[in-house]
Amino acid sequence: RNLKRHMECRRDIGTLNFRFLSIYESLIPEEEEKAKQKQLLTLLEKLVSKEWPKAQLFLYGSCANSFGVSKSDIDVCLAIDDADINKSEFLLKLADILQSDNLQNVQALTRARVPIVKLKDPVTGISCDICINNVLAVVNTKLLRDYAQIDVRLRQLAFIVKHWAKSRGVNETYQGTLSSYAYVLMCIHFLQQCKPAILPCLQGMQTTYSVTVDDIQCAFFDQVERLRHFGSHNKESIAQLVWAFFNYWAYHHDYANDVISIRTGSIISKREKDWTRRKGNDRHLICIEDPFEISHDLGRVVDKFSIKVLREEFERAAYIMQYDPDPCVTLFEPY
Ligand code: GTP
Ligand code: MG
Structure with a gap:
């Protein structure tokens, strides 16, 4: 009242x-931007699967929960089913692989609360953070996206x-x-x-x-x-x-x-x-x-x-x- x-x-x-x-x-981001994000994800999938054929990549955060404004970075979760993986070593190796494929500003932040590799794709101009096995973030991304559709x-x-x-x-x-x-x-x-x-x-x-x-x-x-x-x-x-x-x-x-x-x-x-x-x-x-x-x-x-x-x-x-x-x-x- x-x-x-x-x-x-x-x-x-x-x-x-x-x-x-x-x-x-x-x-609201343009379709063209969404397409570029997909293009970068496809490139990353190709590079990752060469080294780890069983690994899967998921988008999470604002690029996937429908709350992303235009020109946002993308958040990617690399899911790999390997109990004794050491996240820091894994991220350093991932950074190496990405670096050698012409991606820019590749940086492994192994001591952050959520350890990530950061990079920028010179072709699409998109920046990206990759984390390992942060599956809860992928699930809460779905929850938010589902709420947005109501x-x-x-x-x-x-x-x-x-x-x-x-x-x-x-x-x-x-x-x-x-x-x-x-x-x-x-x-x-x-x-x-x-x-x-x-x-x-x-x-x-x-x-x-x-x-x-x-x-x-x-x-x-x-x-x-x-x-x-x-x-x-x-x-x-x-x-x-x-x-x-x-x-x-x-x-x-x-x-x-x-x-x-x-x-x-x-x-x-x-x-x-x-x-x-x-x-x-x-x-x-x-x-x-x-x-x-x-x-x-x-x-x-x-x-x-x-x-x-x-x-x-x-x-x-x-x-x-x-x-x-x-x-x-x-x-x-x-x-
Ligand atoms: P912008 O990048 O600012 O557009 O928003 P975003 O939706 O990507 O949000 P943010 O970068 O804050 O977080 C990315 C994702 O991380 C969220 O969508 C959640 O799925 C996940 N997440 C889980 N726990 C936390 C937390 O404690 N803090 C943050 N920031 N994110 C979390
Ligand atoms: Mg984000």
Whole structure:
């Protein structure tokens, strides 16, 4: 009710919608770019299978979860069924192979949290990160892609939020702000809890897809073509949802007690998860449960300084959506 009352104060809501939709459309990657990504993947498959015939390559992250804006890098997972593989040695060898095939800037980052090989393909101009056996990321990529097919407003909202986060400098995990993956989970949670709900909770429904990865059972309903009308009782447009998203994170989320959980489709308590105090480097100042690795808080990178930055940015965005004469410009102004 609040939402309607507030947004009715903006007489320009129709124009705003139109402009947010044009921003969304301008961010969608062209078919040509998708084709180039495929071309690079095919090249990598050829090179990898010469050395490891049983290895498989999967795309994950934004190039495969439908939340990728144009000109993004691609994330590739190399899956190989070999129990005693040493990841560092493997990555160094992989880097060698790729280097000798004219790929540029090949670099093995063996000490990162997720060890990877980075490279750039001079033909397509695309950069790429390759990790080993990170199959959970491939599965959560499918979950996100399935959610995106239920209601187009998820993809619209997430593109706007990611664009805002990049413009405002709050999509930098090494500086204590959130990953793109975390922002998409925040959007899914938001659309699950709004009334009437725009998204269901796929992990709370009948299981039609199930895999076990690293002892974690990943099960959910994936016949999403049957859910195309799920959100149709909610008529809110993208401008209203952007407004409500930022209001939620500025004024309605209980940072002291709540964990958002798309796995359960609701809020769970920090106490229940034992996320009430700092443990090691995990501070749990904003809590975003991973849908499968449920002991994993995507907000763990946020510290006492960056939480302030984040919350001020949410408040700034909420204010702009309410009062600014030209939110589609001001919202994305570089910081
Ligand atoms: P952009 O590259 O910014 O467009 O977004 P992205 O969707 O590729 O997201 P990001 O680079 O943040 O993450 C890549 C993928 O890694 C995600 O889509 C997840 O599948 C996976 N992932 C799993 N756990 C984590 C985590 O703790 N942090 C991040 N960043 N990614 C994770
Ligand atoms: Mg990525």
